Amino acid sequence: MIKAGIIGATGYAGGELVRLLMGHKDVEIKWYGSRSYIGQEYASVYQNFFERIEDKCLDDNIEELADAVDVIFTATPQGFLASHIKEEMLEKAKVIDLSADFRIKDVKVYEEWYQIQHKAPELIGEAVYGLPEINREAIRKARLIANPGCYPTCSTLSIYPLLKEGMIDPSTIIIDAKSGTSGAGRGAKVDNLYCEVNENIKAYGVATHRHTPEIEEQLALAAGEKVMLNFTPHLVPMNRGILITAYASLKKQVSDEEVRAAYDNYYGKETFVRVLKPDVCPQTKWVEGSNFVDVNFKIDRRTNRIIMMGAMDNLVKGAAGQAIQNMNLLFGLPETEGLLLMPMFP
Amino acid sequence: MIKAGIIGATGYAGGELVRLLMGHKDVEIKWYGSRSYIGQEYASVYQNFFERIEDKCLDDNIEELADAVDVIFTATPQGFLASHIKEEMLEKAKVIDLSADFRIKDVKVYEEWYQIQHKAPELIGEAVYGLPEINREAIRKARLIANPGCYPTCSTLSIYPLLKEGMIDPSTIIIDAKSGTSGAGRGAKVDNLYCEVNENIKAYGVATHRHTPEIEEQLALAAGEKVMLNFTPHLVPMNRGILITAYASLKKQVSDEEVRAAYDNYYGKETFVRVLKPDVCPQTKWVEGSNFVDVNFKIDRRTNRIIMMGAMDNLVKGAAGQAIQNMNLLFGLPETEGLLLMPMFP
Amino acid sequence: MIKAGIIGATGYAGGELVRLLMGHKDVEIKWYGSRSYIGQEYASVYQNFFERIEDKCLDDNIEELADAVDVIFTATPQGFLASHIKEEMLEKAKVIDLSADFRIKDVKVYEEWYQIQHKAPELIGEAVYGLPEINREAIRKARLIANPGCYPTCSTLSIYPLLKEGMIDPSTIIIDAKSGTSGAGRGAKVDNLYCEVNENIKAYGVATHRHTPEIEEQLALAAGEKVMLNFTPHLVPMNRGILITAYASLKKQVSDEEVRAAYDNYYGKETFVRVLKPDVCPQTKWVEGSNFVDVNFKIDRRTNRIIMMGAMDNLVKGAAGQAIQNMNLLFGLPETEGLLLMPMFP
């Protein structure tokens, strides 16, 4: 059995990690870290686990944790892991970081967008960006995984094949994203109250959202050139789910079949990326609770643009599910172990 | 592997059966019956199963089906199974009926409340009411299971121990129930449109809902006397979940601890019924997607009444999950097989 | 023009007062009191009023306010008004209190249920309980109005005629209430976050909710005897609306027509209480945004109980609308002035 510890276990992503790991036959959770709830029963914070989990919340002493477990998941605020990680820990336990600390290779870009000084820049080089469909082999050998952001996962997977195949012009990419409210976390803020979010939709972080440089870096790797794009997230009155609608100009004359072949080329053998049939639009509900990303596209011949769409559960493939997918790779398990839960509908 | 067939596979309960059976290691679904979608791919009706299920929908020929499978689930309108079942089928396959056809032992009561003539009254006696926490041993030996209604499951489990222990006066029971909208089915009706249900709550079927006699029959068995009660269901703007709030007068002076002991006496060893800690109210969200029923109570000394509460996912413990729990018992499998999915939160 | 001041203008009830008063032709708001937002533009807190309101938030100096306006609305936490009110103020301005401070005549009951020492018990006697359909004449002459609680308004109006006519047994009353989330206020608490409330229903304050004694006091006045009842509120995933479902045993043999006549007797001439046609259940959506209360009933001959139902917008008839209805009476205006907004559907 793999021994796992979670720091930040009482946030929504932490709770989802617990839900999924409870169904993973090779893992046992040894450490429920939560600074705010130290000493309280974990199942009193998340009553869904009542009678299934007896443990109490522990603090976030990552050093002690590294001695106790094989893998550490950090679902913590930006800057936490970079401030606390030390090289020696990585010799004891694998670390899968759900924060942004090690996602961006250029430390200046990180510091500019996050307005935080990076405290462990020496480890950025080693960290592997944990998007298995793209970086599978590097992940297998890693010690430190930068688990991708929710928006970047869905955006990158939806656009990647067309950039890779040179079908679209990178300078024309616009990503209009919509997210359920769990992405905003469990903090008590007026903006996230039921009555403020319900029956409402708005854009936020327009032209300034921190996931922008992460998406640009990943797409630049695919394009083989620098990418600058527009990314606009919106808050949608639902608990879970991200839908991205991305636009780009076609660089050359391509048929629907050629585009489909490009997607199939990259995802034909991928369990978790499903290229939908022609004219079926991805819907977040069809992937809820699962690790799937549903993608599809539509070419508009009038404007010579292609519309790329992707739907995903932000807490699963966008956070905890992908973290476990990475863990499976790190420990040589079948990649889908514990992750074949069917989406729940309705 | 147990071979299973589903009639009514494209309703919400049918879809949930499929979701849960996909995660059951001992079952394979051989027949997706759906009169409305014959010949269409099942995964085109429920896109959550895209790439996971290749099968097409078949018709509802239950006789042919009985030859092909070990167990038949009928998630069909009232009257369907009674009209089509024949004794010989039960020699070939176990039948688990999610409709109301065989739930009520008194055929006159059934015909009066359902306004249907019962076409197979000779099988009512044999059918076993499939509430495992109460009828476990009878279920194991049955051929035909009457899978309980959603409201009756939650109501009965919440009230049963106190009636059994003679703590409450049966003539004073009032059940105020609240259900998510999936309970209304997938039929296209104006009343179930998003804009009609959303931001709205109403009672319906007041003093006339068909689950009333089913609840009364089960509680009468517990009380050892005839029970007549009020049952008022309400439609709540959410997909899943049933909450029942039941009221009764205490027959004798009892302490909180004695009441708790009564619940523990019946449910202490039950995996799927969770008696919450004092002063924790059941919430439907804490059981969503799972087979758990969370129950608790509060005594009001001022009025000498007890308030009994139960929360459950109507599609799981209230339908498909309970059906699989019954199947596990019928086939000698561990009762919780395939049913230990943790509730999804948020 | 009547000059009005609001203390607590940035809570949900305060915001609703502003919305409704903006459409009242005889009132101008001179004071937007909000301790938390002093100096900020009111329309920056409630953007719905952008370009329609220029004023900034002021503090909650009720003494100064009494000099500046004709009527003061206090939408403040329990205890605030009792701590700050002085007899002299009532000579300068009418006060309509949306808190519970002056609703309950028995100060001991207030102090016991609210766990607050009442700081102005000498004014309790003078205060008039502002339920116009019952206390209209007393309201006209009052200086201090105790604006009823949301649950008590809906509960009392739904049950009152039958108690008054001696048709139901007061000792058997059970009120099962359901409320939208705006009733919980705009405070930043985890329990009120979108992801905690959405797709969820729960009871809360079981057997201990503070509106219980208020309802009991009002119903006792109707019954002419002490009333002790069960009141159980539930939190429903919607912004607005209260539905109450009340149960009582009939004291005598009555026909549907006789019960209907009792309701019509009290509400036939009331604009804001609508007795629905037979078998039409009240729905909160049908009254949203309006000052209407829709009531109806169903007799269950099997159990000899009657089910009484009422639906209302908690922020309008349950708070701000009723306050304005009281104001109209206090100032000799037509009672419906500014309150004939049609409910918004969907």
Added chain:
Amino acid sequence: MIKAGIIGATGYAGGELVRLLMGHKDVEIKWYGSRSYIGQEYASVYQNFFERIEDKCLDDNIEELADAVDVIFTATPQGFLASHIKEEMLEKAKVIDLSADFRIKDVKVYEEWYQIQHKAPELIGEAVYGLPEINREAIRKARLIANPGCYPTCSTLSIYPLLKEGMIDPSTIIIDAKSGTSGAGRGAKVDNLYCEVNENIKAYGVATHRHTPEIEEQLALAAGEKVMLNFTPHLVPMNRGILITAYASLKKQVSDEEVRAAYDNYYGKETFVRVLKPDVCPQTKWVEGSNFVDVNFKIDRRTNRIIMMGAMDNLVKGAAGQAIQNMNLLFGLPETEGLLLMPMFP
């Protein structure tokens, strides 16, 4: 008093017309046309009007109606009005058409996108596109108003000033739109059931939505050149509201202040278009139930694009409210008469 008749009074837009006209002091509704509900009380279809409207539904005989009223609102399926309108009617009554029949000047474009043969092409030239903020003077003199579509209203108003001022490149416009579910109408379809829409978001009509040519035509008038753009609508789990997020490349170097000045130039005196303060994103909730459109913008210097945002209630400014605004202009009333309802929050 202006006598009004409505054809299609039982759809959502029809119901909203009734709600708003009930609060309009110069109008009385004489005809509630609804083919599906002929002879039924209107208030039994929309219970929100119980006791406020006594009338029964009449048929859709537009010829008879033209004799009876001063103004006819048609909230009917595409093709209905064009099939029934005759020149003589326009001499008797003004017609405000909420369908698309007379919105598009080029009949070929209409027939291509709507797949309907236009039955009254001779009246297209006379019809005035009823967007008062742009066509005010022409509207005043019209007999036949083509009331704009919901998406085109919000899209056009959000983008218009910048095209008019030559600030953006028309060939780069992309409109990503999000709508509440009332836009899909009150027809009983599985796709619009509560459980299908709730907790879900999806794009639909990608690159094929019929509002595309209407938007293009209006923006072409502003740009002074042909416009081809991408328009992608999404279905959001809420009753009301449209948010559009539009993208375009800047044609020249402009400051934030210059862009703001452009908006103010066109909307500074407009009551119903509110240009929000810098960095405040429009939210649909802030305009719910009202005739306001909130717009704002953000320049992304990195990509040289501008993001234009607009929020609106699809049933008010996007349908019934705008129709009344047009009616006010047609009859020489103050343009805002009956339309100054404040948005409802929450």
